[in-house]
Amino acid sequence: MIGEPILVMLVEDNMDHAELVIRTMEEHRIANRVRHFLDGQSALDYLFRREEFADPQKSPRPHVILLDLRLPRVDGIDVLKAVKESDELKSIPVVVLTTSEAEKDVARAYYNHANSYLVKPVGFEEFKKMMDDLGFYWLGWNTNPHLPD
Amino acid sequence: MYRFFQLPDFGSDERNASARLIFSLAISMGLMSVLLAAAVWIAMPALLPRALMIAGAIMLACAVSVTLICRGGIRAAGVLLVFVLWAAITAGAVTAGGIGAPVVIGYVVVIMMGGLLWKDPQRMLITVFCILTAAAIALAQQGSLLPPPIEYPPAARFGVYLFFFIIAAIIQRVSALNASELIKKVQSSEIRYRSLLENIPVTTYLSGMELESPFQYISPQIENLLGYPRANFTLDPLFWTKILHPDDAERVLEQSRRSAQTLEPFAMEYRVIAKDGRTVWLKDESVLVRDENGTPSYWLGVWTDITNLKKAEEEQTELINRLTRRTLHLQTAADVARAATSILDIEALLSQTADLIQTHFECYYVGVFLVDETGEWAVLRAATGEIGKQMINMGHRLKVEASSMIGWSITHRQARIALDVGADAVRLANPSLPLTRSEIALPLSAHGKVIGAMTIQSEKPSAFSRVDVTALQAMADLVANAIENARLFTERGLLNKELELQNEELERFTYTVSHDLRSPLVTIRGFLGYLRQDVISGNMKRFNEDLTRIANAVDKMQTLLNELLALSRVGRIANPPESVPFDAIVWEALNLLSGPLDAAKTRVKVAAEFPTVRVDRLRIVEVIQNLVSNAAKFMGDQAEPSIEIGAHGTDSDGKPIFYIRDNGIGIEPQYHERIFGLFNRLDPSIEGTGIGLTLVKRIIETHGGRIWVESERGKGATFFFTLPPA
Incomplete structure (x- = not known):
């Protein structure tokens, strides 16, 4: 793990939220790199190395995926399903990061093997704390699987 | 004389008469012979021994006869008596005086007795026998074979004659008596029979x-x-x-x-x-x-x-028929009631009722009509048999007016009975039902209104009675109520479904709102924190950026709230529909959009001719506004953005079709449905709340119209919609 660049994949359609996440992570040096995707389709293209991401060199496996649920083109849940149904990708921890507190969403996420479900807090300190803890937990404490490239 | 002796009944009048005769003769002969002997003794003492002998023989024979009679031997007694008399006469003639002897007259008495006691040929035989005996005596005397005749003194001769006269008189008397008695008896029995016959x-x-x-x-x-x-x-x-x-x-x-x-x-x-x-x-x-x-x-x-018997029989038959029919009615009523309470689907209820009534009443055809929404037509909704099916398929209906039995019973709210339809002018002869001879039309009324009528037809003339009508009417009321209940139930079902849909949408709505309204809040609160940091660090560039983010998020929230409000108003607040030329609506919307359209240099081409529509004008202006601004928004890198608004014929319901076509980025077919869903956005990089198209769709639908899109990615999009014509 040490020395290996930590890659976080962020799938988020809201530019402001993405900025909040990225900024917080950078400040807290949680990740070396955050790759941001605006919709489900482009995220899947990256993960499955399609089209512009066909070259594995340009599309390294992320250590953790932060996934919003309501996404344009391909919905977050469909991205989650695709990841967890893929033998290559299913071991990547997927953390659902959304504004929705709806039970239905929580249930659907866990049913599709989400590793964690986080609701974006309203409030600056709370948001920062959560990102902090998130980084610490998934990228610090947690032992991640070794992924073949 | 016989009255002194009570003779037994010998079983028949004839035997009784014979018995009486023989008895009388026997008694009188006995007595007479005693008298004769006495007379001989006085007048001719010389002949006394012989007289005594004959009298003794006769008395003996008489006694034997009487005994025989009393024991029932009438015939034997008669034979004995006749024979003894004959023997006595013959003996007297042979021994004293030959054929000239006065006793020979006795043969006449023998013949008479024979005549009374026997029928032919015995009667003849005795006569012949007596004649022959007399002839034999005469011949014997001629041949001097007999002793010389005795000269009877006149007194003796009279005595013998008297004997026989008396016997003859007795015979005459008894036979006359017998005859008159017989006649009386016959007469009385005929009177009896006749009175019997005539009473x-x-x-x-x-x-x-x-x-x-x-x-x-x-x-x-x-x-x-x-x-x-x-x-x-x-x-x-x-x-x-x-x-x-x-x-x-x-x-x-x-x-x-x-x-x-x-x-x-x-x-x-x-x-x-x-x-x-x-x-x-x-x-x-x-x-x-x-x-x-x-x-x-x-x-x-x-x-x-047997008139009374027949009447009773008929009454009994009638009673049995009535009971049978009553039972039938009850049975049918029970079945119909069961169907009525258990079947909530109107069509199933109607057809089951028709079938039940047809089976139980053995009628030829049963049909159920319900009045349509206009109240002008009674439409056949259920009917029995193949003919019924065909008539339903043909959309058989009757005008609600007195020209048909169905129409009559609906307008008059009364049952109508036609016992021989040939004679009843009110019934419109239906060529599909040629065998109908009698018919009942029953109104179906529930909750005080007539909702239809039922027709029951039979091949027999006069197949229905008043009692039938009463029973059937009760059943019809039951069915009518059940139809009404089923109708309410169906309505409630539809309402439930609608509520369910609304509920689902509400759930989606609250869910999305909690998500989408929360989203700008996260932004606002998050960047407010950074704003403070920016001030402390003096990074004014980031301060301005963050401030813009916050302001945008606030705007977004504002828009979102406004649009949600607009959405919630659709269907809730409705302006009365008015007839507006569609181009007026288009131009009103374009005026409102003139600023942004000019800014984007979008060319808008509006057709010259549009039909007039009957709509809530303000809402349709909103629709055009939304669709046109959407078209302008999704132009991509189109160098010559253009939007075309026009009308394109009518749909199958006669509603005019309008379209708004752009030459923008287009929409992939798999998203053609999704774009109308609440908060569904395809491109996050383009401003929007995801409510616009939902709003458009809902407004169109509250007008009874339809909206759809035809597009391919990169080839522009055309939104079509229909609206009610003026």
Whole structure:
């Protein structure tokens, strides 16, 4: 793990939220790199190395995926399903990061093997704390699987 | 004389008479012989021994005869008496005086006795025998074979004569007595029979062997029974055929002819018309009477009045029929009630009811009509059989007016019964139901209003009674209520479904709102924190950026709230629809959008001709506004953005179709449905709340229209929608 660049994949359609996440992570040096995707389709293209991401060199496996649920083109849940149904990708921890507190969403996420479900807090300190803890937990404490490239 | 002795009854009048005769003769002969002997003793003492001998023999014979009679041996007694008398006469003639002896006159008495006691040929035999005996005596005397005759003194001769005279007188007297008694007896028995015949409660008659011979006799009861004089029957051979009930005449005459041929007993029940016009049921039974030689001589018949019996029988049959029908009604009612309470689907209920009534009442056709929404037509909704199916498929309907039985019963709210439809002008003969002879139309009314009517038709004329109508009407009411209930239930079901849909949408709505309204809040609160940091660090560039983010998020929230409000107003607040030329709406919307459209240099081409529509004008302006600004928004890198607004014919319902076409980025077919869903956005990089198209769709739908999109990615998009015409 040490020395290996930590890659976080962020799938988020809201530019402001993405900025909040990225900024917080950078400040807290949680990740070396955050790759941001605006919709489900482009995220899947990256993960499955399609089209512009066909070259594995340009599309390294992320250590953790932060996934919003309501996404344009391909919905977050469909991205989650695709990841967890893929033998290559299913071991990547997927953390659902959304504004929705709806039970239905929580249930659907866990049913599709989400590793964690986080609701974006309203409030600056709370948001920062959560990102902090998130980084610490998934990228610090947690032992991640070794992924073949 | 015999009265002193009570003779037993010998079983028949004839035997009794014979017994009486022989008894009288025996007694009188006995007595007479005693007197004779006494007379001989006085007048001719010389002959006394012989006289005593003869008298003794006669008395002995008389005693034996009387004994025999008392023991029932009438015949033997007669034979004995006749024989003894004959023997005594013959002995007297032979021994004293030959053929000239006065005793020979006794043969006359013997012949008379024989005549009384026997019939031919014995009677003849005795006569011949007596003649022969007398002849033999005469011949013997001629041949001098007999002793010389004694000269009887006149007194003795008179004595002998007297003896026989008296016996003859007794014979005459007894036989006369017997004869008169017999006649009296016969007369009394005929009176008895006649009074019996004429008093028993039936009419008897005798009729000749010829078919058309008049009645030889008819008992007077007939006058009470039918009121016609007896003479009519006995004088006019065809009279009885004239009073036969026309419905029965044929079979009665036929049966009577058959009986006349076969000579079998005749037995029949039929109706005749009495003089006062009453119909009388008769039971006619007659048998052939033959004479002693076996030749048919006449018919002996009896007419019994069975009118009451028949009436009772008919009443019983009627009662049974009524009970059977009643049971049937109850059974049908129970079945219909079960169907009515358990079936909530109207069509199923109607067809089941029709089938139940048809089966139970064995009728030819049952149809159920319901009044349509306009109230002008009664539409056939359920009917039995193939014909029924065809008529339903043909959309059979009747005008709600008095020209048809169905229409009549709906407008009059009353059952109508036609017992022979040929004669009832109100029924419109239906060529599909040619066999109908009687029909009932029953109104179906529930909660005080007539919702339709039921027709029940039979192939039999007069198939329905008032009782049937009452029972069927009760059933019809039941069905009507059930239909109404089913209708309410269906309505409630639809309402439930709608509520469910609304609920689902509400759930989606609150969910999305909690998500989408929360989203700008996260932004606002998050960047507010950074704003403070920016101030502290003096990074004014980031401060401005963050401030813009916050301001945008606030705007976004504002827009979101406004649009949500607009969405919630659709269907809730409706302006009264007005007839507007569609181009007026288009131009109003374009005016509102002129700023942004000009800014984007979008060319808008509006067709010259548009139909007029009947709509909530403000809402449709909103629709055009939304669709046009959407089109302008998704132009991508189109160098010559253009939007075309036009009308394109009408749909199958006659609603005009409008379209808004752009040459923008287009929409992939898999998103054609999704774009109309609440908060569904395809491109996050383009401003929007995801409410616009949902709003458009809902407004179009509240106008009874439809909206759809035709597009391919990169080839522009055309939104079509329909609106009600003015």
